[in-house]
Amino acid sequence: MRGWVILGLGVGLLYYVATETNKLDEPIAQSEAMLEETVRKIQGMTGTTAIKTDNKVPQLKREIAERLSPSELSTLDQILSSPSSLRSFKEEYCSGITPKHDSLSQENIYFVCDKLN
Secondary structure (H helix, E strand, O other): OHHHHHHHHHHHHHHHHHHHOOOOHHHHHHHHHHHHHHHHHHHHHHOOOOOOOOOHHHHHHHHHHOOOOHHHHHHHHHHOOOHHHHHHHHHHHOOOOOOOOOOOOHHHHHHHHHHHO
C-alpha cells in the first residue's frame, strides 16, 4: 500500500511540475528538437519525405461555425488560415492563463481550444 501512495505522490508531483511550472519546458523542447533532427536525418538518408494530411481543420471549422458570430467566424478563418497562425494561437490562448482576445469571447476561446486539442 505504501508503494502505491509513493507512486501516486510521485505522479502528482510530476503532473504539477509539468503543468504549473516551466521547469520541464527546456527538456521537452530538447527532446522535440532531437526527434525532429532524427526525422530529418532519416529523410535525408532515404530521400523520402513524410506528407501528413490534415483533414481536421475543415471539420473543426464546421463544428465551431454554428456557435460563432459572423465577426468571430472571420477571426477563426484568419486563425485557421495557416499552420503558423494556428500554432501561435494555440501557444498564446490555449496554454495556461488565457488573455482576452479582441474578437473572440472568452467562452468561445475555451471552446476553440478544446476542439483544437
